[in-house]
Amino acid sequence: MATARSFDVIVIGAGSVGTPAALCLAEAGLRTLVIDELPSVGQGSNKRAIGGLRATHSDPAKIRVSLRSLDVFATWEERYGDKIEWRRGGYSFVAYREEEEKSLKGLLPFQKSHGLRIDWLDRKQLLEAAPDLNPNGLIGGTLAPDDGNASPLLAIHAFYRRAKSVGAEFRFNEKVTNLIMAGGRVTGVRTDKGEYWSAAVINAAGPLGAEVARLAGLDVPVRPDSHEGAVTESVARFLEPMIVDIRPVAGSSNYYFYQHDTGQVIFCITPCPPIWGLDVRETSSFLPMVAKRMVEIIPRLKNLRVRRTWRGLYPMTPDGLPIVGETKEVPGFILAVGMCGQGFMLGPGLGQLLARLVQGSLSAEDTDTLAYFSPYRKFKGQEKLG
Ligand SMILES: Cc1cc2nc3c(=O)[nH]c(=O)nc-3n(C[C@H](O)[C@H](O)[C@H](O)COP(=O)(O)OP(=O)(O)OC[C@H]3O[C@@H](n4cnc5c(N)ncnc54)[C@H](O)[C@@H]3O)c2cc1C
Numbered sequence: 001m002a003t004a005r006s007f008d009v010i011v012i013g014a015g016s017v018g019t020p021a022a023l024c025l026a027e028a029g030l031r032t033l034v035i036d037e038l039p040s041v042g043q044g045s046n047k048r049a050i051g052g053l054r055a056t057h058s059d060p061a062k063i064r065v066s067l068r069s070l071d072v073f074a075t076w077e078e079r080y081g082d083k084i085e086w087r088r089g090g091y092s093f094v095a096y097r098e099e100e101e102k103s104l105k106g107l108l109p110f111q112k113s114h115g116l117r118i119d120w121l122d123r124k125q126l127l128e129a130a131p132d133l134n135p136n137g138l139i140g141g142t143l144a145p146d147d148g149n150a151s152p153l154l155a156i157h158a159f160y161r162r163a164k165s166v167g168a169e170f171r172f173n174e175k176v177t178n179l180i181m182a183g184g185r186v187t188g189v190r191t192d193k194g195e196y197w198s199a200a201v202i203n204a205a206g207p208l209g210a211e212v213a214r215l216a217g218l219d220v221p222v223r224p225d226s227h228e229g230a231v232t233e234s235v236a237r238f239l240e241p242m243i244v245d246i247r248p249v250a251g252s253s254n255y256y257f258y259q260h261d262t263g264q265v266i267f268c269i270t271p272c273p274p275i276w277g278l279d280v281r282e283t284s285s286f287l288p289m290v291a292k293r294m295v296e297i298i299p300r301l302k303n304l305r306v307r308r309t310w311r312g313l314y315p316m317t318p319d320g321l322p323i324v325g326e327t328k329e330v331p332g333f334i335l336a337v338g339m340c341g342q343g344f345m346l347g348p349g350l351g352q353l354l355a356r357l358v359q360g361s362l363s364a365e366d367t368d369t370l371a372y373f374s375p376y377r378k379f380k381g382q383e384k385l386g
Contacts, residue, residue, distance in 0.1 A: 005194070005195065005196045005197055006031075006188075006196070006197040006198065007030075007031045007032060007033040007169075007196060007197065007198040008025075008030035008031040008032065008198060008199075008200065008358075009025050009030050009031070009032050009033075009198055009200040009201070009202065009358050010032075010033045010034075010035065010188070010189055010196055010198040010200070010201045010202070011025070011032065011033070011034040011035070011201075011202045011204055012035055012036075012176045012189065012201065012202065012203050012204060012205050012212055013034070013035075013036055013044070013203070013204035013205040013206055013208075013212075014034045014035075014036035014038075014040075014041045014042065014160070014170060014172070015036075015042060015044045015045060015046045015156075015204060015206050015343070016042070016045065016046040016049065016152070016156065016206070016339065016343035016344045016346075016347040017204040017206070017336050017339060017343055017346070017347050017350055017351070018034055018036070018202070018204035018336075019034070019041055019042065019046075019156050019159045019160050019163060019347070020072070020156075020159045020163075020347045020348040020350070020351035021202060021204060021336065021347075021350065021351035021354045021355070022034045022159075022163045022168040022170075022351075023159050023160075023162055023163035023166070023168065023351060024348075024351040024352050024354065024355035025168070025351075025354070025355045025358060026163055026166040026167045026168035027166050027355070028355045028358075028359055030355070030358065030359070031167070032163075032167070032168040032169065033168075033169045033170075033171065033196055033198070034163075034168060034169070034170045034171070035170075035171050035174050035175075035176055035189065035191060035196070036170070036171070036172050036174070037172075037173065037174060037175035037176075038172065038173070039172050039173055040172055041156055041157060041160040041170070041172075042152065042153055042156035042157070042160075044206050044207065044313075045206050045207060045312050045313050045314070045315065045339075045343060046152050046153075046156050046343070046344065047152055047153050047156075047312075048152075048229060048280075048310055048311070048312025048313070049152045049229075049312070049343070049344040050149075050152075050229045050256075050257075050258075050266045050267065050268050051085075051149045051150055051151055051152050051258075051260065051266060051344065052091070052147075052149055052242050052256060052258065052344070052345065053066070053069065053070060053073055053147060053148050053149055053150060053344065053345045054066060054070075054091045054144065054147035054148075054242070054345055055067045055069075055070055055116050055144065055146070055147060055345075056091050056093065056111065056116065056118060056142065056144045056147055056385060057111075057342075057383075057385055058107055058110075058111075058383060058384035058385050059321065059372055059381075059383070060114045060368075060369075060372070061321070061368075061369040061370075061371075061372035061373055062321065062322075062342065062346065062372075063111065063114045063115065063116055064114065064115075064349070064365065064369055065346050065349035065350055065353065065369065066342075066345050066346060066349060067115060067116070067349070068348065068349030068352055068353075069345055069346060069347060069348040069349035069350075070146060070147065070148070070345075072348035072349070073086050073148070073150050073155065073348065074086060074088060074146075074148070076155070076158060080158065080162060082154070082157075082158035082161070083154060084150045084151055084154045084155040084158050085149075085150050085151040085154055085260065085261040085262060086148060086149075086150040086155075086261070087148050087149055087150070087260070087261040088145070088146060088147075088148040089147075089148050089149060089240045089241050089242060089258060089259075090129070090143055090144055090145040090146070090147050090148065090240060090241035090242070091142075091143070091144045091147035091148075091241055091242045091244065092121075092126065092129065092130060092141045092142060092143045092144075092241040092242065092243055092244065093141055093142045093244045093245075093246060093385065094126070094133065094138065094140075094141035094243060094244070094245055094297070095138075095139045095140055095141050096137045096138055096139060096245075096247065097137075097139070097247060098139070099247075100139075100246055100247060101139045101140065103384060104120070104141065104142050105120055107384065107385075108120060108142065116144060117144060117145060117146050118142055118143065118144040119142065119143055120140060120141075120142055121140050121141055121142070121143050122139075122140045123135070123138050123139060123140050125140070126138065126140050126141050126143070129143055129240065129241060130239060130240065130241055130243065132238060132239065132298045132299075132300050133243070133297060133298060134296065134297050134298065134299060143241060147241075147242065149242060149258055149260065149261070150261075151260075151261075152344050155344075159347075159348070171191075171193075174191045174192060174193050175191055175192045176189045176190070176191050176205075176212065176215070177190055177191060177192055177215075178190040178215055179201065179215045179216050179330070179333065180195065180197070181216075181330065184330075184331070185199070185330060185331040185332045185333075186198075186199070186200075186201045186216070186330050186331070186332040186333045187199060187332070188201070189201055198332075199332050200332050200334065200358050201332060201333050201334065202334045202335075202336050202354060202358075203333065203334065203335050203336060203337055204336045204337070205337065206313070206315050206337070206339070206343065207222070207224035207278065207313040207314075207315040208224075209222040209315055209323075209335070209337025209338060210222040210223070210337070212337075213335065213337070216327065216329070216330045216333050217329070217330070218327060218329060218330070218333075220323060220335060220337060220338075220375065221317055221318050221323075221338075221379060222315050222316065222317055222323065222337050222338040223276060223315075223316050223317075224276070224277065224278055224313040224314065224315055224316065225271075225274040225275055225276050225277070225313065225314050225316050226271075226275045226276075226277065226278075226279055226280060226311050226312065226313055226314075227268055227269070227270060227271065227311070227312060227313075227314055227341070228268060228269070228282060228283065228286040228290075228309055228310065228311045228312075229266065229267065229268040229309065229310055229311075229312070230266070230267055230268070230286075230287065230290070230306050230307075230308065230309040230310070231260075231264045231265070231266045231306070231307050231308050232264050232265040232266075232304040232305060232306050232307060233264065233304060233305045233307055234262055234263030234264045235259075235263055235264075235265075235304065236263065237259060237263065238259065238300070239258065239259040239265070239298070240259070241258065242256055242257070242258035243256065243257055243258065243297065243298070244256040244385075245293065245297055246385065248272060249293070251271065251272060251285075251289055252269045252270060252271055252272050252289055252290070252293070253270045253271075253272040254269070254270050254386070255267065255268065255269035255270065255290055255293055255294065256268065257294055264307070265301065265304060267290060267294060268290070269286070269289060269290040269293070270341070270386075274316070278313065279311075280310075280311045280312055280313065281311065282309050282310060282311050283311070286309060286311075287306065287309060291306075314339075314340050314341045315337060315338050315339055315340065315343070316338070316340050317338035317340060317379065318379040319377075319379045319380065319381045319382055319383065320340050320381075320382060320383025320386045321338070321340075321372060321373055321377075321381075321383065322336070322337070322338045322339050322340070322342075322346060322350070322373050323335050323336075323337050323338040323373060323374075323375050324336050324337075324350065324353070324354070324370060324373035324374075324375075325357075325370050325373060325374055325375050325376075326357065327375060328376070334354070334357065334358070335375050336350060336354055340383070340386065341386065353366055353369065353370070357370070
């Protein structure tokens with residue numbers, strides 16, 4: 001018999017993945033509990049994301065899931081009335097060298113075959129789409145016009161409010177410290193405040209995903225590494241697409257930036273080698289490193305004043321793909337971890353997939369998607385647009 005502490009599904013983590021998942025689970029009529037150790041929704045990695053939303057990926061599973069997410073972000077305000085600062089600005093991966101031209105063009109047929117609207121723009125066309133790009137040495141780039149951006153905090157609060165309105169329960173300031181098992185399967189969770197019962201428990205603990213998996217005796221290859229972001233003052237619109245430059249240079253690999261709906265330029269960079277660990281104190285090396293690269297590519301950015309920097313965590317996996325699926329060792333325990341630098345854009349699409357997984361109503365396409373994200377894959381490949 002159901003008690004106040006028994007649920008159809010428990011989600012550990014009210015972040016980029018756990019919150020939209022709770023929404024989809026509750027919408028499907030499942031009694032859903034979300035537990036987070038932090039005081040409110042989105043206080044882990046979610047609020048540190050810069051807000052980029054793309055389906056421009058190099059594998060079918062992330063393209064599919066992100067296309068579903070984009071549909072949710074793009075239609076949210078019209079469907080529910082909340083402002084999430086969605087803007088369909090597009091994403092442009094630019095090429096200043098033949099290496100990038102070749103690898104970006106090489107992905108296009110495959111990306112298009114999976115339903116992504118994307119094209120190669122030559123130098124002249126790209127300068128029409130982003131007139132302030134440095135023309136010197138510019139070869140061209142891809143443009144996916146349906147990609148975009150939104151505010152991670154406004155979006156997660158919108159998902160949270162809607163999840164609650166359809167019956168999901170949230171408990172904050174409460175840490176999951178153990179899983180409860182019976183007959184070889186999960187039957188609930190123990191927190192620092194009590195016990196809750198459910199035959200389905202989703203680990204959406206983000207950068208702490210491996211730690212939570214260890215509660216089930218599982219070794220899951222999710223390792224947090226830190227990335228910094230920054231926001232400038234707000235200025236009149238001059239830039240539409242998110243610009244991504246994947247050329248590696250000493251100290252960093254790719255960096256990406258865009259002009260938010262409210263006028264600020266928001267940006268971040270991928271340090272190389274990665275900075276592993278949980279440290280989220282800002283550094284003094286980030287801003288000089290990223291500003292140099294950004295001003296090279298858009299010289300007029302040198303006039304912008306930076307208002308704030310911050311540092312957060314990517315939950316990394318060895319091959320850059322998330323780890324999603326029910327574990328064989330502990331039936332009922334489902335992993336939704338390892339989002340790398342893409343948890344905000346994957347969240348709503350993954351939420352829908354997780355709801356079908358918990359209900360046992362996966363489509364053939366879902367099964368194929370989950371094969372890419374399988375916890376039991378070999379982790380040999382490498383994401384090309386990470
Ligand atoms: C600088 C920067 C820029 C980024 N830019 C983008 C971007 O443009 N687009 C994009 O898609 N992604 C971006 N990301 C990545 C994105 O932030 C992450 O991939 C995403 O937030 C991960 O989502 P998650 O739900 O897995 O983790 P989180 O959002 O961190 O949620 C996990 C939650 O689990 C909770 N938790 C953990 N352990 C426990 C426990 N034992 N008990 C209870 N609660 C627990 C945590 O408190 C946390 O709230 C960026 C990240 C950074 C740092």
